[in-house]
Amino acid sequence: MKRNEIIDILRGIAVTLVVLYHSFPDTVLSGYIGVDLFFVISGYVIFGTIKSRSALSIKEQWVGFYYRRIYRIIPPLAVVAVAAALLNALFIPYSAMNKNALFTGLGGFLGVANYVIEKQTGGYFEAVGDLNMFHHMWSLSLEEQFYFVAPIVVITMLRYSVANTSLIVLSVGFLVSLGVCGVTYLINGATYLSTPSRAWEILAGGIVFELSDSVCNFTNSRRSNKILSKSLLISLARFLIVLILILAFVIPRANFPFPGAILPVIMASLLVFASYFLTATELVPHSKFRNCLLFLGRISYSLYLWNWVVIVFINWTIGLDGVSVKLLSICASVMLATGSWFFVEKPAIEFAKKTEPKRQWFYAVSSMILAMLLLMLSFRFSRDLSISVTGRNKIDWYQPTIPVKTLIVGDINQKLSGNNLFVFGDSHAQFYRGLFSELKAEGVGIYLDGQGGRGFSLIKPLTQIGKTDLTNFLSAVGSFGKPGDIVFFPALRLPRLCDYWVAYDKESIIHGVLYNDLQAHSNALREFNIVTTTLTLKGFNVLIDGPKPVLPAPAFRCSDWFNKSNPIGRNGISIARDELNGHRNNVMQVLQTIVQNQPNMFIWDPFKILCPDETCSAFEGERVVFFDGDHLSNYGCQKLKESFLNELEHIFVQQE
Numbered sequence: 001m002k003r004n005e006i007i008d009i010l011r012g013i014a015v016t017l018v019v020l021y022h023s024f025p026d027t028v029l030s031g032y033i034g035v036d037l038f039f040v041i042s043g044y045v046i047f048g049t050i051k052s053r054s055a056l057s058i059k060e061q062w063v064g065f066y067y068r069r070i071y072r073i074i075p076p077l078a079v080v081a082v083a084a085a086l087l088n089a090l091f092i093p094y095s096a097m098n099k100n101a102l103f104t105g106l107g108g109f110l111g112v113a114n115y116v117i118e119k120q121t122g123g124y125f126e127a128v129g130d131l132n133m134f135h136h137m138w139s140l141s142l143e144e145q146f147y148f149v150a151p152i153v154v155i156t157m158l159r160y161s162v163a164n165t166s167l168i169v170l171s172v173g174f175l176v177s178l179g180v181c182g183v184t185y186l187i188n189g190a191t192y193l194s195t196p197s198r199a200w201e202i203l204a205g206g207i208v209f210e211l212s213d214s215v216c217n218f219t220n221s222r223r224s225n226k227i228l229s230k231s232l233l234i235s236l237a238r239f240l241i242v243l244i245l246i247l248a249f250v251i252p253r254a255n256f257p258f259p260g261a262i263l264p265v266i267m268a269s270l271l272v273f274a275s276y277f278l279t280a281t282e283l284v285p286h287s288k289f290r291n292c293l294l295f296l297g298r299i300s301y302s303l304y305l306w307n308w309v310v311i312v313f314i315n316w317t318i319g320l321d322g323v324s325v326k327l328l329s330i331c332a333s334v335m336l337a338t339g340s341w342f343f344v345e346k347p348a349i350e351f352a353k354k355t356e357p358k359r360q361w362f363y364a365v366s367s368m369i370l371a372m373l374l375l376m377l378s379f380r381f382s383r384d385l386s387i388s389v390t391g392r393n394k395i396d397w398y399q400p401t402i403p404v405k406t407l408i409v410g411d412i413n414q415k416l417s418g419n420n421l422f423v424f425g426d427s428h429a430q431f432y433r434g435l436f437s438e439l440k441a442e443g444v445g446i447y448l449d450g451q452g453g454r455g456f457s458l459i460k461p462l463t464q465i466g467k468t469d470l471t472n473f474l475s476a477v478g479s480f481g482k483p484g485d486i487v488f489f490p491a492l493r494l495p496r497l498c499d500y501w502v503a504y505d506k507e508s509i510i511h512g513v514l515y516n517d518l519q520a521h522s523n524a525l526r527e528f529n530i531v532t533t534t535l536t537l538k539g540f541n542v543l544i545d546g547p548k549p550v551l552p553a554p555a556f557r558c559s560d561w562f563n564k565s566n567p568i569g570r571n572g573i574s575i576a577r578d579e580l581n582g583h584r585n586n587v588m589q590v591l592q593t594i595v596q597n598q599p600n601m602f603i604w605d606p607f608k609i610l611c612p613d614e615t616c617s618a619f620e621g622e623r624v625v626f627f628d629g630d631h632l633s634n635y636g637c638q639k640l641k642e643s644f645l646n647e648l649e650h651i652f653v654q655q656e
Contacts, residue, residue, distance in 0.1 A: 006275035006283055007041055008297030009290070010268070013241065014038050015300040017248050019333060022311045023326040030251035033244070033264040035139050036201055038300075040268040042143060043205020047170075050154050051209070061155045067352070069147060070364040072301075073140065075348035076340050078371035080305040081105055084133040085378035087309070092316045093390040093556045094383045094398070095628075097500060101132045102379040108137030109372050111144035114193040124192045125253055127501045130315055136308035138193055145195045146202055154206075167210040174203040178262075185258040192257055201257075201265050208269045212276035234282055237274040240267045302345055303337035310336065316557070319566040388560050396624050396635040397556065399434040407447045407480045414443025419652050420481055422447045424473045425490040426455030427631065428548075432490060434637025435644050442645060447480060449473045455491030456528050458590060460520040470531070483539025486651055489528075493547045493587045494580070498554055498629040503568050506552050506575075514583045529594065536600040541651050544595070546605030547587045551575055554628035555618035573626075574617035604647045606640050 014037035021031020049068075053061055088101060100120050107116035117138050121128050129135040154166065177200035184191045191197035244267050251260045274283075284290035296303065310333045314320050320329065355363070383391050383398065390397045402408065410417055421444055423429050423436065429450025436446045454466035462470060477487060495509050515521040532542045551573055558569030584607065595601040610616070610625060610632075618626040625636040632640075 004275050005280035005294060006278060007045065007272070009280055009284060009293045010037060010041055010271055010275070010297070011300040012293035012296035013244070014041070015296055015303050017245075018304060019307050019330055021248070022307055023320070023329055028248055030253075030256075030260075031248045032256075033248055033251065033261070036257070036261050036264045037244070037268045038139070038304075039143070039198065039201035040205040040208070040265055040272055043202035043207075044209045044272045045205070046147065046151070046202075047154065047206035048209045048213075050151055051166075051213070062152065065147075065151045065155070067361060067364065069144075070361075070368075071348050071352040072345075073144075074364050074368050074371075076302050076305055076345045077108065077137075077140070078367050079340065079344050080302075080309060081108065081134070081371050082374050082378075084309045085375045087313050088133055089378045089382040089385040090387050091313065091562060092382075093386065093388045093560075095500065095556060097128070097131050098379055098382060100128075101134055102375065104132055104134040104137060105375050106372060108134055108140060109368055109375075111141045111148070113137040113141040114139075114145075114195065115141075118193045127499075131312060131501055133309050133312045135312070136304065142193070142195050142198055143202065146199055150202075167207065167214070170203050170206045170210060174200045174207060177203060178258075181258045198257060201261065204265050204269050205272060208272045212273050215276075230278075230282070233274055233277060237271055237278060237283055240271050240274075243267055244271075299334075299337045299341040299345075302340035303333060306336040306340060307333035317562045317566065319563075319568065321567045388556075390556050390559075393624070397627060397633050399431065399632075399634040399637060400437045402433055402437050402446070402448060404448050404450070405476070407445055407476075408440055410440050410443040410445045412443070414441070416649060416652060417443030419443070419648075420445035420447065420485040421488055421648065422473070422477050422481060422485065423450060423488045423490065424455070424470065425450045425488075426457070426492060427452040428490045428492050428545075429455065429488075431627070431631040432637060434632070434634040435640060438641055438645075439648075444648065445480075447476060449476070450490075456489050456524070456531075457491050457493055458521065458524050458528060458587075459493070459515060460517065461523045461527050474531070474535075477535070477540070481540065484541070484652070486541045486543050486648065487535050488543045488545075489532075490545045492550075492630060494550045494583050494630075496630060497550050497552045497571070497575070498568065500554055500557065500628065501568075503553055503571050506571055510579050510582065514586050525590070525594070532594070532598075532601060536598060540600070542598075542601045543647070543651065544591055544601070544603050546591065546603055546607055547584050548606060548630065548632070549575070549577075549580060549611045549616040549626075550630045551616065551618055551626055552629070553618075555624055555626055555633075556628055559618075559624075573619070574615050577611050577614055577616050580611075580616065602647070602651055604644065606643060609639055609643055610636065 014034040017028065017031040017034030017037070019031075020028040021034070025031075050061065050065060053064065085105065088098065092098065103120070104113050104116050107113035113134065117124065117129065117132075117135060124135075124138065153169075177196060177198075181191050181194075181197035181200060184194065184197050244264060247264055247267075251264075280290055280294065284293060307329075310329050311320060314325065314329050318325065320326060351363075378385070383394055385391070407420065410419070421436075421439060423432070423446070427450065429448065433448070436448060439446050449469065449472075451469065454462065454469055456462070477485075481487075495512070495514065497504055497506050497509055535542055552571035552575055553569040553573045555573050558564055558566050558573065563569075588603075588605075591603050595603055618624060620635075620639075623635050624633045625639065627633045627636075
């Protein structure tokens, strides 16, 4: 299929919208419609390429299609992925976010990144995605899934079907996919990352090719004046471009991709249709502007890949704050993409043309496997490669790993031998691992079941998933435990002042109402009382931790020379103790009400150890106490060791 310069211009417009959206999301509100333009263009080009080679055998078409896709996609993707992994290892302090990024990156190579992201975060627009260097691979995966099946169907259909069948099949597929998108959106809104819900956009491009090809055959000419005057067609195309640019500022996320994507896809389809009859000079007569768009179109794939890596790298380091930094991110992206086009993408395409198919497959698959291996190695050793203070002082920052959902038997012949501690909670249960890892040597068995968002916050009841996990946990307590053992329920019980990706308005949180939904709070208390009463009646002891300090910024994100100026740390990594006392006193009153007249229920309060002075800080001198805004570091756990062991000993001895 001959290269169409107007298609390159449309690619240039599409990638420009995406890049502007990444840098100015609060201004170019809907710049993500550039991806929808890419989908339509991709469908048009791919179906056109398949049909242009219909004279070849089915095997030649299948093999040719897939190796062209691999050589078009894999080399730039491999280079960008390895570069991103190296930047990630060097400059991004290791955290749970790294694991998410690794799985997304591997998913990008395997063509399932969209579903990995959906499982990790629940959707494309979740803020946590802004810190994942491989988040943008969702669209590549979506196309790869579509093109894994569609070419087989189309090639077979072209070989054995009668005229116009392909247009009918594409139209039916378009309507079915659009219907799936609409129905899924109405049921649960989860359509953005789903291939069945987005395939209609790619199919629209295929339909445009079939229609334009039919019109060309009908007129036996590419001169559009046999159907429509050239001047009118040019005016219509320019008008559609202006409308798309306007839409990039106005479509709300809540209505995307259904019905929000329908209008951009229609406009993109009409523009692609017009490209069959116009020249680039007719559409964009200004030579410098036209050449700029043509160049952006040619490097659009590399630019799409590099731009998000640059954006996330800046988000993690100096912060994407201020127009100058945002413009710098765009310039850096264009420079990297230009280098990628001339030294990676273009040579790979030329190499594919000169190499035997068997060798092409070998080189392509080998490069993909090598890139995936380097990706995994860089994440595996990221704490060792890191130039961050978190990497230089790993023992203080990072807690040891211990097995979860299995009973670790304590050592024998120790003072506390024969006793067990069962732990159920949210991420704060996991961030006590530095404490729990010491218990085995003291003779205490430990069973840990902790996962983010699934603890007894007492602010709202457990989610359905949390209730299922609790049921499984209580079953384990019944199987491995005995009367006198301790069941520990740690959780975050104060409102966060920050997350990994954002610093919240400290003043509004501190002076706000803690239990603003009294019904949810009441239900949470009732739920917790039922669980604890059941346990104490069976002879178990119940331990609850008092609320720990919460800080205005995550320490691991703003403690290095390259991220100290990050906007997420603008509120500092310390807070006056008096500012926390309001909410903290409310929580302590609730906890004391729960345990009163309950001889087998106890409160362990680590607050004064973690905040001994008038100011609560993430650091004690040079040593870190809090890993982020509310989770403990390993050193923070060590500070609590004596107090925690004394509490356990007190409970176990009292029971005896």
